[in-house]
Amino acid sequence: MDELKGKVWKFGDDISTDLIIPGKYKFKTIDLDELSKHAMEGADPQFASKVSKGDIIVAGENFGCGSSREQAPLVIKHAGVSAVVAKSFARIFYRNSFNVGLPLVECPELYDNVDTGDVVEIKLSEGKITAKGKTFYFKPIPGFLMTILQDGGLVEHFKKRGSFIWEEPTRSQ
Amino acid sequence: MAMTLAEKIISRKIGRQPSPGEIVVLPIDAAMAQDGTAPLMIRSFEGMGANKVWDGSRAIFVIDHISPSSNEGTSALHKMMRDFARKFGITLYDVGEGICHQLLPEKGHIYPGGVVVGADSHTCTHGAFAAFSTGIGSTDMAAVFASGKLWFKVPETLRINISGEMPKNVMSKDAILYAIGEVGADGATYMSVEFTGDAVKAMSVDSRMAMTNMAVEMGGKTGLIASDNVTRQFLEGRIKVPFLEMSADPGAHYSDTLEVEAGKLEPMLSCPHQVDNVKAVSEVEGLQVDQVFIGSCTNGRLEDLEVAARVLRGKEVKARTIVMPASRETYLAALKKGIIEDLVRSGCAVGVPGCGPCVGGHHGVPSPGDVVVSTTNRNFKGRMGCSDSSIYLASPLTAAYCALNGKITVPE
Numbered sequence: 413m414d415e416l417k418g419k420v421w422k423f424g425d426d427i428s429t430d431l432i433i434p435g436k437y438k439f440k441t442i443d444l445d446e447l448s449k450h451a452m453e454g455a456d457p458q459f460a461s462k463v464s465k466g467d468i469i470v471a472g473e474n475f476g477c478g479s480s481r482e483q484a485p486l487v488i489k490h491a492g493v494s495a496v497v498a499k500s501f502a503r504i505f506y507r508n509s510f511n512v513g514l515p516l517v518e519c520p521e522l523y524d525n526v527d528t529g530d531v532v533e534i535k536l537s538e539g540k541i542t543a544k545g546k547t548f549y550f551k552p553i554p555g556f557l558m559t560i561l562q563d564g565g566l567v568e569h570f571k572k573r574g575s576f577i578w579e580e581p582t583r584s585q
Numbered sequence: 586m587a588m589t590l591a592e593k594i595i596s597r598k599i600g601r602q603p604s605p606g607e608i609v610v611l612p613i614d615a616a617m618a619q620d621g622t623a624p625l626m627i628r629s630f631e632g633m634g635a636n637k638v639w640d641g642s643r644a645i646f647v648i649d650h651i652s653p654s655s656n657e658g659t660s661a662l663h664k665m666m667r668d669f670a671r672k673f674g675i676t677l678y679d680v681g682e683g684i685c686h687q688l689l690p691e692k693g694h695i696y697p698g699g700v701v702v703g704a705d706s707h708t709c710t711h712g713a714f715a716a717f718s719t720g721i722g723s724t725d726m727a728a729v730f731a732s733g734k735l736w737f738k739v740p741e742t743l744r745i746n747i748s749g750e751m752p753k754n755v756m757s758k759d760a761i762l763y764a765i766g767e768v769g770a771d772g773a774t775y776m777s778v779e780f781t782g783d784a785v786k787a788m789s790v791d792s793r794m795a796m797t798n799m800a801v802e803m804g805g806k807t808g809l810i811a812s813d814n815v816t817r818q819f820l821e822g823r824i825k826v827p828f829l830e831m832s833a834d835p836g837a838h839y840s841d842t843l844e845v846e847a848g849k850l851e852p853m854l855s856c857p858h859q860v861d862n863v864k865a866v867s868e869v870e871g872l873q874v875d876q877v878f879i880g881s882c883t884n885g886r887l888e889d890l891e892v893a894a895r896v897l898r899g900k901e902v903k904a905r906t907i908v909m910p911a912s913r914e915t916y917l918a919a920l921k922k923g924i925i926e927d928l929v930r931s932g933c934a935v936g937v938p939g940c941g942p943c944v945g946g947h948h949g950v951p952s953p954g955d956v957v958v959s960t961t962n963r964n965f966k967g968r969m970g971c972s973d974s975s976i977y978l979a980s981p982l983t984a985a986y987c988a989l990n991g992k993i994t995v996p997e
Contacts, residue, residue, distance in 0.1 A: 426770055426771075426859060428963075428965040430945075430963070430965040430966070430967050430968050431965065431966065431967065434945065434967050434970075434972075435621070435944040435945045435946055435967075435968070435970070436945050436946055436950075436967075436970045438621060439620065439621055439650060439651045439658075439659050439662070439944075439946045440656060440658035440659055440662075441658050441662075442624045442625055442628060442662070454965075454966055454967045454972060473771055474770055474771035474774070474804065477770060477771065477804070478706065478963060478965060479621075479705070479706045479963075480622060480703075480704055480705055480706040480708075480720040480721060480722050481621060481622065481722075482622065482625050482722040482723040482724060483625065486625075500771060500774065502771070502774065502804060503774060503775055503804065503806055504706055504720050504721060504722055507721060507722060507725055508721075508722035508723075508724070508725070511722060511724040511725055512724060554608075556608075556736075565724070566629070566633075566724045566725070566727075566728060567629050567632040567633050567724060567727070570633040570634070570635075570728070570731070571632070571633055571634055576728055576732060576734075578608070578610050578734075578735075578736040579610065579732065579734065
């Protein structure tokens with residue numbers, strides 16, 4: 413989980429949850445094999461058939477804005493994407509992604525330096541991305557979110573520990 | 586030190602002054618999931634191996650997004666919610682009751698000083714009652730259902746101060762659209778948005794809720810308004826806890842303040858396909874309109890239906906017009922006042938209380954190429970179920986004039 417390497421799919425600003433997984437699908441089923449066929453459909457209708465395991469989404473500002481639907485990070489993860497790097501994320505999407513075990517990285521500098529098809533390498537614990545021979549740094553993910561991520565998401569986290577990390581008196585932040 | 590309204594509510598819960606950016610764990614007063622988010626919440630809750638809901642009276646399910654169900658898949662998910670509610674003894678509002686963000690205050694779940702989470706991004710609406718209320722996802726909600734607590738980052742506060750008197754053809758929706766245009770779709774990300782000023786004080790509960798509802802459209806975590814006599818009148822007889830008057834301390838620190846002169850506002854539209862693409866209605870006047878929707882957690886309340894009925898009474902709509910009252914209570918009050926009859930006679934299709942066409946699942950999915958004027962809160966591409974239609978967000982007054990003329994019209 414700490415080191416991720418993948419091919420870039422680049423998107424613009426304000427990629428809403430309606431573009432990531434249109435509402436018309438998400439009310440009918442929670443089967444992720446079915447829903448993931450429509451991952452990113454509103455932004456790129458062919459995305460689900462083109463994406464390969466380990467690929468990385470790179471996007472602009474406010475990625476995941478809009479609804480609270482957890483189906484959004486779920487379909488991205490289930491489609492094979494290993495991480496999303498954006499200039500910024502919407503708040504609920506940010507929480508949801510870590511809860512389902514999808515790492516997010518806020519690194520505005522990367523955006524103008526990569527294109528679709530480039531390969532990037534992320535070291536989460538070091539807060540470092542390398543792409544096309546250049547290195548970009550980002551503020552490390554808060555400790556308790558990293559713990560949830562390493563446990564495989566919040567469900568696995570609770571199953572493993574029987575409590576939530578934020579309930580523990582000496583939690584790391 | 587002087588505190589903003591968000592800081593004040595949090596401080597009551599943790600027994601000390603919080604500082605912005607700090608992570609705090611708060612006990613939850615009310616937790617809600619709807620039919621778009623509850624099924625995943627149930628799956629996470631069961632996946633965690635949780636076997637007890639912390640407090641069935643504070644845990645609420647609402648079936649409002651595709652309600653009544655339009656297909657077999659949705660029906661199965663609704664059944665999953667009903668089964669869970671029965672098994673764990675939680676509160677369920679079923680088909681026909683209305684939209685979650687109208688029902689929670691009506692049914693007494695919301696009160697000043699409360700901390701509320703909803704697995705729905707427009708949960709920020711309840712800040713209109715001085716409750717710290719925010720949207721979360723399904724797995725966070727499973728954690729709340731299991732433990733009754735959740736972590737939050739203490740937000741900084743953006744203040745939107747609206748002063749003076751609004752022109753007659755301007756509603757609170759126009760004020761919030763204007764503000765979103767100024768702040769931008771992500772200008773308040775992670776922030777509490779606090780609405781102050783004499784124009785806000787003068788607003789009804791319905792008008793206030795239309796503004797706090799859209800705080801998330803500028804990225805806000807919650808939209809807050811101090812509780813006062815207007816709040817008290819609405820909540821008395823509904824809530825089981827003592828009513829609190831809560832407001833920010835004088836001299837509280839705001840990260841930024843947007844000053845809005847109410848008298849200078851005009852009817853606004855949020856144009857395709859971003860909520861912050863805001864223009865004056867006059868700039869788009871004359872564009873032909875195919876469908877109008879009046880309803881939703883933003884503008885489906887009694888005041889909104891009344892405004893529309895006043896415009897349409899004794900006349901006939903020229904665009905396909907769908908109206909959905911926000912709740913059973915709204916519907917009954919509108920029936921009693923003759924509003925529903927006026928709307929039906931004018932040619933509107935009046936439907937079941939619920940989210941209706943706002944989320945694109947049913948009850949009025951537009952056709953390719955359609956121009957839609959809607960009183961809802963989002964106009965993202967594909968939002969109403971058709972990627973090739975254009976959605977303009979407007980006040981109920983503007984929407985009614987557009988329905989009447991079949992084209993975008995500045996209301997009188």
